[in-house]
Structure formats: C-alpha cells, structure tokens
Amino acid sequence: MGMKKGMNMSRKKKISKLRRELPLHLMLLPGIVVIFIFHYIPMAGLVIAFQRFQPAKGLFGDQQWVGLGNFEYLLSLPNTMSALRNTVVIALWKIALSLVIPICTAILLNELTNLRFKKTVQTVIYFPHFVSWIILGSILIEILSPSSGIVNKFLGLFGAGPYFFLGDNRYFQGTLIVSDIWKNFGYGSVVYLASITAIDQNLYEAAAIDGAGRLRQTWHVTLPGMRGIIVLMMVLKMGDVLNAGFDQIYNLYSPVVYETGDVLDTLIYRLGLGNAQYGPAAAAGLFKSLISMVLISVSYILADKLFDYKLF
C-alpha cells in the first residue's frame, strides 16, 4: 500500500515535473529544428571525404568510393606536414594572445575615468574588426614595405631594420600573429568589458574598505568576476587550434613564406577549390573537425575539474 502510494507519488511528481518543463522543451523546438535541417542533414554529405567526388555526377550520383584514399593523398603532398605544424604554432599564439590582450585592454579601459575618452577609445579600437582582410592586406603590404613603408621608416629612426616582415621567414609568423591581434583585440575586449560592467559595485566598495588598492581590487574582484567568461572563451577557442585564419594568411602570404606561413586551410584552398578536388578538401575538413572535437571535449572536462565551471 505504502509502496504503491510512493510510486504514485513519484509518478505524479514526474508528470507534474514534465508538465512544468513542457514549455521549456517547446521553446527549444525551433532551435532544434533549424539546427537539424541546416546542420545535421548536410552532415550526411561528409561521405564526400571517402569519395572521388565529381560534381557533374551529382551529390546523390554514382560517385567512386576511395576509402581512405583522400587522406593518403593528403599525406602524400609535400607541404602537408609543414602546413600542419604552422597551423598549430600560429593558432596557439593567436589563441593565447587573443585571450590575454583583450582582457588587459578591457581592465585598463574600465580604469579610465573620463567617460567620453573611454567611449572614444572603445569605439575606435573596435574599428579594424570591420575591415576585411582583403582591404587590410593591401594596406599592410604598403605600410610594412621595407623600402617605402611607414613602419620601417619609423624603425629606421632608431637605426633598426629595414625588416621585410612579409617576405622573410624569420618575421612572417610574428607579423601574422601581431596583425591578427591588432585587428581583433577591440572586438574581444567588448565581451570582457560587458562582463566587467556586470560585476557588483558593492564588491569593490567592500574591498576598498578592507584597504585594497586598485591593483588588488583588480586581482581580487575584477578578475574573479570575469572568471566565468574567461574560462568560457578559453574553452571555445580551443576549437580553433586548427584554424589559423584563412582570410588573413591568404591575403598576406606568398610562395617564399610558405615554409612558415602555409597553413591547412590555405593548402586545402589551393589544391581543393583551385583544382575542384572536393574529396581531399572534405577529408581535411573532417580531420580538422575531429581534432577540434577532441580538444574541446578535453578542455570542457578540464574546465569542469579545475575551475568547477560548466560551459553549458
């Protein structure tokens, strides 16, 4: 009797819980549908990675299966390994700096007392993000030129250089990383600034009463307040380890700096889209996806274990 009643209770509870939750599930429905249609259905097309895909035969046509042939083909290419290495090196630098610099910028911005100045800075540093790499590429080539560029003229005042930033394997990676950070740090700092402004002002007052200076307040209040967003961005960025920035590199590199500047995406572009080899391109894409998935999962678990932070 008691047992039965208990069961009834829990069943009732379950039902009422479901009823209560139902609107939430319904709210998720549009998202689920859209994602299913536009992301999950096309995934069936990943079979291209195992085919010698010819567009003329159609997506559902009688394509020739090559097993892992496309992957073997990728490995047989002379540039693949150096491209992989460059990708990881460039991407890791970009990831690290694109975390640190926008965070610092956001904190420093927040310290500015003159509101108008703060706003101006914030608006202006955001600007390069709007400019595409096609445009920025031609501007950079100009200002970084060893013979006529402003940067080298400026360095020349101190007796340094001239440096051929875009044509010398010693400097090319550095140039890529710095220019990418320059383009995007303003954009990144917006996210962090948003989270700083969400920090409870009372916490600062409490810290100030305890005698903490600005630096200590930053360390003990601001940074912990931003912890959530920082960990989140870190985890999300881990998925980018194999994305070193196609648009940028494509517009800045040249054969002489392939040694240090050629990355997976540019390699795929040259042999894939340039030559209509969709199979190898899909294979490389699949490879990239799998690696990103492993990396993100690991960092997700690490974030949970180390910072007790659940991404979602």
Place this chain on the structure above:
Amino acid sequence: MKKTRLTSWLAIMLSAALVLLTVGCGGNGSNSGGNTTAAGGTQNTETTQVSAEAQSAEAVQETEEIAGRKLYERTFTASGTDPDSYNQRIAEVINNLFVFYSSTGELDTKLTGYDEPITVTSALSYNAGMEDSMGYLAQAYGESMTYNRYQDIFKQVFNVDFVYSWQAESSDYDETLRLEMASGELPDMFLVTNQSDLKALADADLIWDLTDFYEEYATDALKQRYEVDDNVPLQMATFDGKLYGLPSSYSATDAVSYIWLREDWMEKLNLEYPKTFEELEGIMEAFMTQDPDGNGVDDTWGLGCTKNLEYYTRGIAAGFGAYPGYWVTDKDGSAVWGGTTEETKQYLAFLADLYKKGYINPEFVSYNDPEVTEQLLNEKVGIMYGGHWFISTVMELHSTKPDYRWRCIPLPSPAGEKVKAVIAPSVGGYLCVNKNFEHPEIAIKLSSFLRGDIGSAAYWLHYCPDVNKGPAIMSSFTPIVIPGSGMNNLDTYWNLQEAYASDDPESVLKDEAVSAWGNLHSDAPNARWAWERMFGPGEGSPMSILSEMYKSGNIFYTSFYGAPNQLMQDNWSTITDQEWQIFTNIVIGNVSVDDGFQQWLDVFKSMKGDEITTYVNEWRNETIK
C-alpha cells in the same frame, strides 16, 4: 521608461521575426512571384513612356521583312535617353546579317527560326566592369544585365526567348557551375570555362554530343573561324571523336611576353637598346645608378616583377629557350614539361644572379599587380616584361606627363640570337547544351548567325563605343560564343598596316581592325599613343615584333592542350605550385641553383610527373599526327 524601451524594441523585433518566419517557410514561391509582377510593372511603365517614341518603333516595323525573311515579334522595348539609335543599330545589324547570309544561301537552310517561341535558359558570367558598362547602357537604351541586345536579336531572328536562370561573378563562375551540377540542375545552354569540367559533363552524359548538329547547322563563316587555327579549338572540346562544346577561341598570341623599356630614360642616358642579356644588365645598372628620373637619389630598380614570377619573367626564360610554364617538344620529338629542362636551370641561374646584384626589388615576392603598377607610375622601374596590353597600365600617366614614354624591343637573349616564343590555343569557354533540352541546334544557329559579316555595325554591337567612355566588351553579356582566330591580333595588325599604306584606308579595314583603327585615331591623345605603341606603324611596337617572329618561324604551339586525365587532375596543381615555390626560393637565394633545381626535379618525380609526361605523349601521338 528606459527598461520598457529595450523590451518593447525587442518585442517588436520578435514579432516581426515571427511573422517573417511564417511567411518565409511558404513564402519563397510568392516572393519570386512578387518579383515577376514587379518586373512586369516596370515593363508596363516603360511601354507607356515609350509610346512617345512609337514612330521609331514603327520605323523598325517597316523594315520587318529583310532579304525575304520576316522578323518575329520582339518582346523588348528600347527605352532610356536614346532608344531610336538603339532600334536603328539593331535593325542595321540584323539587316546586314540577313543580306550576308542570303548571299551565302544559308539563311533559309541553316538559320531557320521557330514558329512556336522556344525558351532557352542559360547562365551569365559577369564582373564589376560589366556592371559599370551596363549602368550606361541602361540609361541610354534600357538594356539590363538580364536582357540585352543579343537576346533582342535572338528573339527577332529566331523567336528564341533567351533567359538567364542565374548569374555569377566571373571569378566564381566555375565554382558556381559545379555547385549547380552537384544539385543536378543545369541551364539549357551554358558556358563551361574549364576543359576538365567539360569532360566530366560529357562523361556523365549530361550534355549533347554536338558533332552532327555542328556539321548540319554551322555556317561556313563559323567553320572558317576554326579552320584558320587548324580546328585546334574544336579538338580541345572533342573527346573520343565527339564534339561536346562550341569553343570560344581568341588570340593565342596573348601568351607572348615582350620587353618594355622607358624610352625617355634611354634617350636621356644615351643608351643603346640591348640585344644580349649582358647589354640588358648594363641598362639595368645604368637605370639604377645614373639617376634617370633626375631626382638626385638612386631609387630606381633594374627590373619590375611581382610574385607571379612565371608571367613577369616569361620573356627572359624565352631568351634562354626555356618555357617553364608549358609543355614543349625536346630534340627527340617527345613532349617534356618545360620546367624540367636544362634551359630552365640556366634561366633561373640568370635571375638569381640579377637578384643577387640587387637589380630586382626584394619585395617582389609580396607584390600583386597593383603594387608593381604603382612602382611604374612612381617611376621607380624602367624595364618590365609584359603582354602587349602592358601599355594600357601606363597610359594614364602619359597623358599628364607626355615625356613618360615606353617602347618595346625584340627580346634579348644570351648572345643576341633570335628568340622563339611559345603560344597556347586560347579558349575562353565551351558552349554546351543540356541533354534534357530538345533543340541543341539552337546553340550552333545563334553562334553562326553572329559570326556572319556584320559590316560597320559590328563595332557598335560588340563594343558600343558611343555610350560608354571606353569601349564596353558587349560579347561578355552573352554566353553565345563568337570565336575569333588564334592569330587575331596579327591579322588585325597586318590589316592595319595595309590600311596605313592605302589611299582609302577605311575600305581596307576588316573585323577587329575597324575598332582598332577607331582607337588609333581617337580624340584622346593618351589612348591614341597607347594604341600606336601596340598596333601602330613602325618599329618598337609589340605587334611589329610579333609579326617578325611569326614570319621567321619563331612562334610555336605548346605540345599539349588536351583534357587532363585523373592523375593530372589530382597532382598537377601541386606540381606547378611546388615548381614556382622552389623557383622563387632559388631566385632570392634561399637555396642554391643546383640544390633547388634538384629538389624540384625530385618533387616532379615523387608527384608522378613522369607518368603524366607519358600520358601527355600518348595524347600527342593520338591527336597530333
């Protein structure tokens, strides 16, 4: 108050989005329906506007019957600022072609129209320049990207409604076409720009074998155009003896590179034009150290170049008898890739030496064309290798600074011997017909018709000089091919020289020479100068040099122009990619000539270059007897 503002703002957006979403799901059809009605609406207003110009329309109606052939009812009504002249010119074009084809007797046999209107869907490849030109044309005549003079002609002559089911940017056209292929829907008639795509379509049985239709419907005028080039363009579209597309061939000699020098600098420094590479080096040295621009600083470079090393040093390679971007025939008569020959190594050694001596700006490795153009206009470079149209790059500055002059000389070589240049058959695209379309002959008919002798109206039809400031290349607005011959430029040049020698030049002029003559006598002095430097009389023009090379047998065709086989499709781009990567490294001294060249040969071998060479030779034995 403030809180509610964002909320209500958001609420409005949400509701708007909801409404749009619901409309969007089923709204696609109604959307496009809306567009059509809108288009219809504009047409209606145009008609009312045009009723004022009814007389001109009547004028056209009167000429309805030409050379015993009736016109079909047109659907296009010219509007804009000058519809009369449009109608007149179109009538003139059609009239001339009717007269021409009735004289050959082909008008009623090969070029028949259709009583029931036939709709042909097609695709248009366009670019920003064309959009600009169309802006003028829309104002003047009411033509548009989707409906232009060619479609008007097709409708009136054949009763064919030629419509574009899609348009794509010319740089994305191949990619777009492949996407359309993959989704299984192709227009009735379309241009394929890529030989391997053509082959793939043929293999998949998606396009018509046009062999019989070509035999039956191609007029002699069209056939002749291919015959002057020994039907090489047709061979490029033929697989297993079947013709799958109508090639739009054009000047093959565009691949020839010439050496351009600053004429005024040569005069100022009292220099002799070089015949050997040693003498050329002397000029470079002089340009760099003797301050030819007179600004008191040694800020000029010996040779202009960009990261496209192959293109900008092709003339130097040719001097050595090296053709690193082409298939050539060796002493034994078999085909080899030009990049693997000993001559190429010599050419690289020479370039590396020039670079080491500081004649080439080290920044060339990051330059695209705009940067080198800037150097030219900045007067930082006095020697450039380039095509005959190089002059149009510097034309603008010449108009503000008449002393700024360039000229061509015969290509220098190691010991002053004559240089041979390689050319390749140039095909801009192949017109194919969807297998599902019932009238493949229409493709041949339309091309044939336009290939007839249009007389003086041709310049307006294809270039439209009176509307735009510069001539617009109208034939880009239709995928219908109007082939030229591979030796077009030379023919034009010879024809022009005849005209210069004649008492009545206008009567001598044919084809493209008509428009060239117009440019040679243009009102704009810089345009006149530029055209004289390309096609004009006397020495020092690229065409005079080309003509001399041609007559002395120093122009030869590349050894391979077939469709790539599977291996070639897979590996070839990587091979050429590697080739120029290594070559650039050799030139800038990152690797020694010997080591670098060996490294390149190793890559060629490891990427199965030898197997590809075998295939090329097999193709050669089958095709060229």
Place this chain on the structure above:
Amino acid sequence: MEKTAHKSIRTSLSRKIFNICNITLMTLLTLSCLLPLVYVVAVSLSEKYYVQTGMVTFWPKGFTTAAYEYLLGKEPFWNAFFMTVKVTVLGTAVNLLMVMLTAYPLSKTNDRLTGRSIYAWYFFITMLIGGGLIPTFVLVFQLGLRDTIWSLILPDALPIFNMVLMINFFREIPVELEDSARMDGAGPLRILRSIYVPLSKPAVATIALFCMVGHWNAWFPGMIFIRTAEKRPLQTYLRSVIIQMDTSQFMGEDYGLLSMLADSSLKCAQILVAILPILCVYPFLQKYFVKGIVLGGVKG
C-alpha cells in the same frame, strides 16, 4: 590620522602616474587603429594621380569628392547596400529570437530541465563539425531557398557561439527572481521577456552587435547562394570590386578593363560607406555596455 592622509596622497600620486601611462597607452592603441581609417579617408578624397603615385598618407592631396559623386550614381553598389541592410535587420531579429528562446531553457540547471546536457551537446557539436559546402548548397537548393534572402538568414538562424555566450549571461541571473515570478503565475516566455532580457541588457546588446556585424560582413553565403546580381549583399559585391585581378588572366580583349579597376579612391570610398552604418549603430549599443550595472543591486 596623519598616516592615512599620507597614504592617500601617495595612492593618488601613483594613481596619477598610472592614469597618465594608461591614457598614453590607450591613445597609442587608438591611433594604431585610427590611422588606417584616416588613410582610407584621405585616399578616397584624393585625386587619382596622387593616389597612384603613392603620395597620399594621412591627408588628402588634390582634394576631390569625385569618388563619392560617382558612388552616389552607382546603382549596383546601392542595390547591394540595401540588400545588406535588409539581411542585417531581418537576420539579427531572427538571430536574437532564436538565441533567447534557446539560451533560456539551456541556462537552467539539470534538475530543472530534463535532458539539458543532451540538448546542449546536440547544439554544440554543430559548432565543430559541418557538412561542408556542397551538401549545404544542395540542401538549400532542394528547399527552394537558393537566390532568396532566406538563404542568407536561415542556415545560420541560430548562431551557436552567441548562444553559448547568452547561456552564460543568463546564468548570472539569480534563480530566486525567477522562482518568485513563477509563484505569481508567470510562464517561461513571460519570465524571459520581463526578467531575463531586461536584466541582461548589456549581454543582449553585445549579442545583437555580434550578430549584426556577422551579417554585415558576411560575403561567402552571398557568393554561394545568391544567383542574381541585384540581390548580392554588400560584402560579396565589394569583394568583386576590390579583389585584385591577376594580369596573367587578362587576355586580349580584357585589357580595356584594367584602367577602370585601378581606381583605389573609389574602392576606399566604398569601403567607408560600407563601414559607416556599423560605426553609427555601434555607439548606440555601446550605451548599454557602459550602463549595464543592473545585476549588482539584485545580487547584493
């Protein structure tokens, strides 16, 4: 007493030094971002000769507004411009709607939403793996969306990256607020609308900006899905104007185009006009970032 006064003076002194350094640093950063813009403005207002000979730096030479006058009459540019405005407004609205609707349930704890982790991974995985170009295109084609504005909006109707950000912002809002609202009989939609959205204004503004910039700068979908010149979005159009043509591809008849395309003043004018709308909207949204200290009171 004395000690504290001394200390506060010292603090304010070091504070002053810090402020000066900070302001200098920020000014330098600002300049580094501003100068290219100034350069673009200068080029757009200079005469062709000075531009082509590279004499323009940060001030127009041979001042002329010809580029803008020409641009005003350039129909394809404005077609593209208004297409992008349409896509951006509509796309951002759809994005925000979808992001809010999805992020709200997912910001709940596991015991308040059965199967939450499964949902979360279902969404998240699509950030890492996709079907690629051809399958996506074929799908859009089959749905009949090709060459419609919806092909630029629906495939990315729910931007996962932004959704994850939103989840995290929503999680900052104390549960007690929601619980008390529910006691009053409010449903989830109402709670979302009247509590979550107003309380995360800075976040909403941020996400809105990200979505807007994303739509404004997108060129690839326009290239792949749009098949009519007049329906091209602005960036796709700009790409074709700005993309550098390779001389080796210039054959025969094309050389006439070369002189037309070398006009960098016009390019710069187009770039500026293309950037302006976002630059105008940005300060408006920025207001919310700065004012966004809403949560403090509730939390404390």
